[in-house]
Amino acid sequence: MPDSNAPPALSEQQEDPAAASISEKTAEEKVRRESSGSSMDSIAVIKESNERHRTPDVPQSREPQEPQSPLLSNIYSAASFLSSSVSTLVQPISSAITAATAAQRSHQIDQQLKADYQSTKLHDADIFVHGGGREQCIKTVNAFRASTVGNTEEELLAFKLDVRRYLVSIARTLVRISRQGKANTNGNVVDDKFSALAKLLDVVENGDGNNDEMEEALAEDAMFLDTLEELWKAPNMKALLEDDIGHFDTDRVLRSYEYFCNNLSRIRQSAYAPNAADVRMLPHGESREHQRLYLDATLSSTLIPPSPGPEPENQLDIRLWLLRDSGSRRKYLHHIHDIDAIMTVVNLSFYNARLPEDPQTTMLREMMLSFDSTSKSRLFKESALILLLVDFGDFEGTLKESPMKQFFAEYDGGHDVVEATKFVAGKFRQFLPEGREALVYSMSITNEAEYINLSVPPIERDPLHSLPFLVALLTNAAFDARLDLDTTLNIRCHDFQTGHPSLGHHGHWLDRREYAVPVYTIDYDHHVSQPCPVERPILMRQSLVVFTQDLLTNPALRGASDIQHQIAAVASSSSVNKCTKFLETIKCPYTPKCYGSYHELVADPDVDIVYVATPHSHHFQNAMLALKAGKNVLCEKAFTVTANQTRLLVKEAREQGVFMMEAVWTRFFPLSKTVRELASSGTVGPVYRVFADLSFAKDLPGGKLDFADSHRMVNPNLAGGAMLDIGIYSLTWLMQILYHCQPETEKEKPKVVAMMNKYHTGADENTTVVIQFEKHGSMGVGTSCLRVDTDVANQAAGPAIRIQGPKGEVQVMGPAYRPLEYRIIKDAAGGKVESFPCPIPEDPERDGWGHGMFWEADECARCIRDGKKESDTLPLDESIVIMEIMEEALKQGGVVYPDIISSDVFEEHGKLNTGR
Numbered sequence: 001m002p003d004s005n006a007p008p009a010l011s012e013q014q015e016d017p018a019a020a021s022i023s024e025k026t027a028e029e030k031v032r033r034e035s036s037g038s039s040m041d042s043i044a045v046i047k048e049s050n051e052r053h054r055t056p057d058v059p060q061s062r063e064p065q066e067p068q069s070p071l072l073s074n075i076y077s078a079a080s081f082l083s084s085s086v087s088t089l090v091q092p093i094s095s096a097i098t099a100a101t102a103a104q105r106s107h108q109i110d111q112q113l114k115a116d117y118q119s120t121k122l123h124d125a126d127i128f129v130h131g132g133g134r135e136q137c138i139k140t141v142n143a144f145r146a147s148t149v150g151n152t153e154e155e156l157l158a159f160k161l162d163v164r165r166y167l168v169s170i171a172r173t174l175v176r177i178s179r180q181g182k183a184n185t186n187g188n189v190v191d192d193k194f195s196a197l198a199k200l201l202d203v204v205e206n207g208d209g210n211n212d213e214m215e216e217a218l219a220e221d222a223m224f225l226d227t228l229e230e231l232w233k234a235p236n237m238k239a240l241l242e243d244d245i246g247h248f249d250t251d252r253v254l255r256s257y258e259y260f261c262n263n264l265s266r267i268r269q270s271a272y273a274p275n276a277a278d279v280r281m282l283p284h285g286e287s288r289e290h291q292r293l294y295l296d297a298t299l300s301s302t303l304i305p306p307s308p309g310p311e312p313e314n315q316l317d318i319r320l321w322l323l324r325d326s327g328s329r330r331k332y333l334h335h336i337h338d339i340d341a342i343m344t345v346v347n348l349s350f351y352n353a354r355l356p357e358d359p360q361t362t363m364l365r366e367m368m369l370s371f372d373s374t375s376k377s378r379l380f381k382e383s384a385l386i387l388l389l390v391d392f393g394d395f396e397g398t399l400k401e402s403p404m405k406q407f408f409a410e411y412d413g414g415h416d417v418v419e420a421t422k423f424v425a426g427k428f429r430q431f432l433p434e435g436r437e438a439l440v441y442s443m444s445i446t447n448e449a450e451y452i453n454l455s456v457p458p459i460e461r462d463p464l465h466s467l468p469f470l471v472a473l474l475t476n477a478a479f480d481a482r483l484d485l486d487t488t489l490n491i492r493c494h495d496f497q498t499g500h501p502s503l504g505h506h507g508h509w510l511d512r513r514e515y516a517v518p519v520y521t522i523d524y525d526h527h528v529s530q531p532c533p534v535e536r537p538i539l540m541r542q543s544l545v546v547f548t549q550d551l552l553t554n555p556a557l558r559g560a561s562d563i564q565h566q567i568a569a570v571a572s573s574s575s576v577n578k579c580t581k582f583l584e585t586i587k588c589p590y591t592p593k594c595y596g597s598y599h600e601l602v603a604d605p606d607v608d609i610v611y612v613a614t615p616h617s618h619h620f621q622n623a624m625l626a627l628k629a630g631k632n633v634l635c636e637k638a639f640t641v642t643a644n645q646t647r648l649l650v651k652e653a654r655e656q657g658v659f660m661m662e663a664v665w666t667r668f669f670p671l672s673k674t675v676r677e678l679a680s681s682g683t684v685g686p687v688y689r690v691f692a693d694l695s696f697a698k699d700l701p702g703g704k705l706d707f708a709d710s711h712r713m714v715n716p717n718l719a720g721g722a723m724l725d726i727g728i729y730s731l732t733w734l735m736q737i738l739y740h741c742q743p744e745t746e747k748e749k750p751k752v753v754a755m756m757n758k759y760h761t762g763a764d765e766n767t768t769v770v771i772q773f774e775k776h777g778s779m780g781v782g783t784s785c786l787r788v789d790t791d792v793a794n795q796a797a798g799p800a801i802r803i804q805g806p807k808g809e810v811q812v813m814g815p816a817y818r819p820l821e822y823r824i825i826k827d828a829a830g831g832k833v834e835s836f837p838c839p840i841p842e843d844p845e846r847d848g849w850g851h852g853m854f855w856e857a858d859e860c861a862r863c864i865r866d867g868k869k870e871s872d873t874l875p876l877d878e879s880i881v882i883m884e885i886m887e888e889a890l891k892q893g894g895v896v897y898p899d900i901i902s903s904d905v906f907e908e909h910g911k912l913n914t915g916r
Ligand SMILES: NC(=O)C1=CN([C@@H]2O[C@H](COP(=O)(O)OP(=O)(O)OC[C@H]3O[C@@H](n4cnc5c(N)ncnc54)[C@H](OP(=O)(O)O)[C@@H]3O)[C@@H](O)[C@H]2O)C=CC1
Pocket: 537, 538, 539, 540, 541, 542, 543, 544, 571, 572, 573, 574, 575, 578, 612, 613, 614, 615, 616, 618, 636, 637, 638, 663, 665, 712, 725, 817, 915
């Protein structure tokens, strides 16, 4: 409730009683918000970002105005349009914000922020967003988060305010149409109400700037709501509206107007809380709902902690930290570290806007100070710096009214918005310490009008006026941050023509359950660039999950009574909480240790063997880290990126006297063992030829593959590509028959010929390797392709592997990595097919789990138990030969991986070991 000193005269000062009732409510609302403590903080954050405290022509040199808090500044603008006395209105409110309460609130927010941060660091990338003009960022972020984890109470409250503001915007349109004299309003009573409503809207509209609070108060007003309802029911209203808005998204507007007008009796209840349909029907809501389907991102914002939920596979999980821009908030930046990227959102047109708490300076200069302090902070020396320049529409107008030169004497670009933008970017860059760069992006998406029209213009015409672009930008910025890319924003898009009718191009993306957004380079001139790959992986913990789940199965079910596996610890380079979640996912019945770094894990004396299950790019560094700590190592396939890296690991393992093995699990299947025996025992005669294939039909229309460019399968930065990821299995079959089965004294390394079709990322997508063992007269053909299936719809289209001798052939069915049956076909038996199913044992006490990775784990356990340093089934020298073949094939195919992942230099504390 208002302070008892509040001026009862406020409404008395109004000529119009309706206007008075709005302003009273507004003042009450302000006091209520300000005094209601931390539970309202999220609202405060959302609202303040929308407020512009502009003094149009106040260069810095001008006489400073009375200092005001942001809140006072709001009151100031509310009061000015009412032409009432500013001082009477300001007085009671200002007493509510004593220095002590401000400090207390500030402290509370501070604590809350820290707590939120610590309790929710579960994410792949943290982006810290601060600056001005972030209303859309916040809405976007909340929309995405809400779509995955539901809305918080604070958000519902924010939606409630959105609904109210939307009602006002509906009323505005209806009144505007009626004013044109076309609406049949059925008589004078309604007409009178019209006039009153029009007056109220004028009061709100003619105020200085965008006064949300006035609108919210208006939307609670009974007369307003009655009139709106009646107006909507005017017989020809819908037709007029349709006519009026015909040029854009009519269906959507009509639907949402109708929805809200028909629900007014519910919305006007004091206990009203928006339901899911309300949220969806809000203009942003509709696209939010659709966006959910195309970008499975979990985003959260400062002071609105996300509720913990399962982290699905293949999802991008980014957390945005949104901070408001006022000077007193600058310090919060320093409570957060380990931030992947800091995005300073610069509202360009704020170059002449007075900073509420320090009118001697401008908001733009304040943003520069924030940028200065973050870019130089030691806490953020590893974080990418992103400068997002927004608000071109207003900037263009403001430049004309209020010369930039008055604020920056050195500026001589006149009114040209491009020149001025470049100048501002340059000013920010001046703050960068030596050797640091910032990614500079610019885009325009700052006000409601632009936002509502987002779905209207075809993407070709104005790719930047689009909410999804902002999301894309933010997420991509995080990617870039992770991999230190350059200043180009590359996001990819599927063709837009097939889009949803009302959402235009957006519709098409929505079908994709992957990170797939449009490709544009956003530059100062808003030009659209050629597509380039996005270079950031999406998490997929398949190997880790299935492997560890296998460790938890009962060994007796596969006839193993001599070993028992124990998960001693799990580690993540990004956050310890991820480990906890991981253990929940695999339903670990006990509690292994959780580490937030690979270094801690390898230092743990209770850990016998480290399973390296990071992307290929990381294997050399991560395995070496473990070896140097004296640990035994099981390293996922492909062993490394280069053959020399494998040699170095082998050397290190031997020097350390520890066990090491490449985790090509297929070799350890009993089926594989049997097939090797069949081959070497001459069942089909000497094996002269082996065909092996592992391929996945990931073909999409338009030449794309069904992987985001950032996915480790196709991302060269993660050593992606068919050869290293799946070609290794084809090669495994060739090698375990044609090479492994050669007697030791006759070992012959093969000659290699390879052909590769490359994907647009530079990784190989369709690869054939022929290996020739000249002395043995044998040859192997290994294929791997990301566009066709080995076995269409798993319907036994044909064998994955054919091992051929003069007397017949042995075939292996099922995917080459996880074979489930073999067949023997002998000439002597007239080509009769004998089938031998080899099911993988499943553990009923572990939800029927059993993937087949336990056999390789058993091999490691037995070797370690027996003091063996390598496996006879997959000796280290053989892994080196395999790596040499793949390296040669990649060379012939023209695939080149970046230096950082091909390097032979071990960097204990490098990015590949620390995750940052
Ligand atoms: N044997 C098999 O059947 C299978 C084997 N694999 C192999 O397992 C390995 C991992 O594959 P997969 O689990 O799909 O890989 P992911 O992309 O899921 O990455 C696994 C983990 O690596 C860590 N990591 C460290 N740096 C990065 C980075 N820059 N980008 C992404 N992740 C990083 C992450 O953990 P954190 O951030 O917590 O440190 C991540 O969770 C690969 O070598 C792959 O070939 C994969 C699937 C099946």
